């Protein structure tokens with residue numbers, strides 16, 4: 001069994017987490033690296049607390065106490081416009097100080113976000129393309145996570 005803690009961008013503070021949990025179920029997006037036949041436990045799900053990451057100094061350490069072996073910075077860190085400008089600070093702090101590996105991104109990037117960011121060019125400009133591979137390499141999964149598609153959750 002693997003145990004993870006998920007931190008979401010506070011711009012999505014009212015998010016139900018539905019897309020992350022759907023991706024965990026189907027092992028898509030960043031979660032495809034975890035075997036489907038092994039349990040994946042989410043020990044906590046919390047927002048960053050708002051720019052520049054009010055909860056950063058406490059939340060990852062707390063998630064570690066609850067058993068997290070890895071911290072997932074949810075896809076919202078990259079889906080918002082612009083992507084989180086503190087992303088590298090989050091990664092450095094969690095990996096070097098808290099002592100847990102970080103996964104950037106959670107559920108597949110919804111198709112409508114992929115189209116918007118490609119048109120805006122910010123993913124290139126902000127240097128986050130390196131995190132987008134597992135989130136954008138499955139168009140069908142991206143369609144399934146796009147809440148603007150007529151068949152969403154049907």
Ligand code: SF4
Pocket residue numbers: 008009010011048049050051052053077083084085086087
């Ligand atoms: S942009 Fe970054 S620091 Fe600001 S609310 Fe979102 S995740 Fe937190």
